[in-house]
Amino acid sequence: MAKNHGKQIKNDAQYEALRDKGMSKEKSARIANSPKASKKGGQASDLGSRTKSELLAEAKKIGITGRHAMKKEELIKAIRNH
Structure with missing residues (x-):
């Protein structure tokens, strides 16, 4: 239990x-x-299918700094490894 x-x-x-x-x-x-x-x-929806705006919102929610300077692929990697 x-x-x-x-x-x-x-x-x-x-x-x-x-x-x-x-x-x-x-x-x-x-x-x-x-x-x-x-x-x-x-599991949430596939990160690759999300827009950069959606990824930025997710990154903000979990507290990733420097997110606005990141490319979409970098955001995905940062979110997955957070």
């Missing part, structure tokens, strides 16, 4: 599974709290 992490984590079981895989607390929480978490087994 998944540990209850309180209101800040919406999907406790998914959060714990991600932490067990070695992901950071921040990244695990972001994925477990994502509204798209249930889609495709926890």
Whole structure:
């Protein structure tokens, strides 16, 4: 049974599974709290199919600095590795 992490984590079981895989607390929480978490087994839509504006918004949401100077491919890499 998944540990209850309180209101800040919406999907406790998914959060714990991600932490067990070695992901950071921040990244695990972001994925477990994502509204798209249930889609495709926890994966959001393909980053390559998003516009640069959508990628900039995602980068801003997760706190990536220097995002406006990045090309689309660099944004995708930064988001994936954050």
